[in-house]
Amino acid sequence: MIIGERKKVSEIAEMLAGKKKILVSGCRTCVAICMAGGEKEVSELSSALMLISDRDGLGWKMEENVVERQCEKEWVREIDDKIRNADAIVSLACGLGAQTVADMYPEKEVYPGLNTTFLGVPEEQGVWSEKCLACGECIIHTTGGICPVSRCAKSMRNGPCGGSSNGKCEVDPDTDCAWVAIYDRLKLQGRLDMMTDVIEPKDWSKSHSGGRRKIVRKDLLIQPTDSSGKEVVE
Amino acid sequence: MSSKLKILAYVCENHAVSAIRAACSSGESLPDSIQIVELPCTGRVETVHLLEAIRGGADGVVVIGCLEENCYHDAGPKLARGRVERIKEVLQDISIEPERVEMINVASVSGARIMLRLREFEKKLAEMPASPFKGAIK
Numbered sequence: 001m002i003i004g005e006r007k008k009v010s011e012i013a014e015m016l017a018g019k020k021k022i023l024v025s026g027c028r029t030c031v032a033i034c035m036a037g038g039e040k041e042v043s044e045l046s047s048a049l050m051l052i053s054d055r056d057g058l059g060w061k062m063e064e065n066v067v068e069r070q071c072e073k074e075w076v077r078e079i080d081d082k083i084r085n086a087d088a089i090v091s092l093a094c095g096l097g098a099q100t101v102a103d104m105y106p107e108k109e110v111y112p113g114l115n116t117t118f119l120g121v122p123e124e125q126g127v128w129s130e131k132c133l134a135c136g137e138c139i140i141h142t143t144g145g146i147c148p149v150s151r152c153a154k155s156m157r158n159g160p161c162g163g164s165s166n167g168k169c170e171v172d173p174d175t176d177c178a179w180v181a182i183y184d185r186l187k188l189q190g191r192l193d194m195m196t197d198v199i200e201p202k203d204w205s206k207s208h209s210g211g212r213r214k215i216v217r218k219d220l221l222i223q224p225t226d227s228s229g230k231e232v233v234e
Numbered sequence: 235m236s237s238k239l240k241i242l243a244y245v246c247e248n249h250a251v252s253a254i255r256a257a258c259s260s261g262e263s264l265p266d267s268i269q270i271v272e273l274p275c276t277g278r279v280e281t282v283h284l285l286e287a288i289r290g291g292a293d294g295v296v297v298i299g300c301l302e303e304n305c306y307h308d309a310g311p312k313l314a315r316g317r318v319e320r321i322k323e324v325l326q327d328i329s330i331e332p333e334r335v336e337m338i339n340v341a342s343v344s345g346a347r348i349m350l351r352l353r354e355f356e357k358k359l360a361e362m363p364a365s366p367f368k369g370a371i372k
């Protein structure tokens with residue numbers, strides 16, 4: 001899932017200087033699960049912003065709302081009236097949700113309430129870790145189901161660098177070395193011979209390094225959507 | 235000064251309420267400033283409840299829960315503690331005294347201790363500058 005981290009309330013309040021009608025809008029999907037932008041976080045942020053407004057006489061009017069998936073236009077359309085009624089929208093969704101609102105309502109000012117941080121998984125209550133870089137070419141079948149692209153600080157492809165020590169990464173001693181984890185996994189599976197396979201250099205053009213990516217599935221297209229100011233799938 | 239204070243106490247109806255009752259039946263009384271909201275478990279207290287109490291004019295908010303290892307619902311006081319800590323950070327960030335929010339854990343037999351902690355909390359609040367939200371209580 002997409003993992004986000006809440007911005008400081010003071011930082012968000014600073015962005016909102018001069019605004020009056022503020023919509024704080026969260027998302028019930030990834031950011032709700034990582035407890036950064038769901039219903040509870042929307043309530044908390046709205047309440048904290050109103051503390052500032054009441055104390056400093058800013059006269060903010062706060063509206064709260066949480067959509068099912070803020071990255072999908074049909075869900076955002078459900079709060080059309082709330083968006084149109086606001087001077088400023090603080091999105092507690094990830095950057096995708098925030099940009100969906102911004103693209104659909106180009107005349108509206110959208111402010112990010114959180115920092116979209118990485119693609120990761122919940123490890124335990126309150127702990128999330130990065131496990132995918134969305135590199136565009138998954139190879140985890142060659143590495144025991146462990147992604148060295150995201151889990152190794154150097155995205156090493158053919159074994160560890162020289163800094164691996166006692167199972168830990170030289171970049172951060174609190175982080176397991178991805179290649180030790182891969183070795184252990186392949187050993188457990190009786191496939192250690194795979195460690196000696198030479199893996200071709202990665203084609204980074206399929207990752208973000210090749211520029212902004214887009215997928216068009218012709219089998220799914222009904223008709224190109226269009227309306228002024230909005231992105232169109234050609 | 236202290237008689238004008240308002241403290242909202244979110245209190246677990248299990249050990250924490252028993253501790254307060256035990257203290258009261260042995261002759262102690264709750265400070266006048268304290269208004270109690272009983273909950274099935276302090277795990278029910280959300281961060282917004284703490285913020286809204288301050289915004290509503292409470293000088294302080296205290297969450298009184300069972301000892302962490304004694305929770306009937308397993309993790310209630312641990313969750314509550316995390317939320318209290320979170321709101322302390324938020325208050326600090328927006329320049330409101332984080333000491334206005336506290337968590338107290340008690341065993342049902344610790345009536346005297348809970349009263350002592352509440353009086354200490356009341357004293358600390360009385361020494362602070364008036365809350366900017368004073369008088370907001372409806």
Ligand code: SF4
Nearest residue numbers: 152161169170177178
């Ligand atoms: S120590 Fe391991 S995880 Fe860290 S950079 Fe080197 S190979 Fe990657």
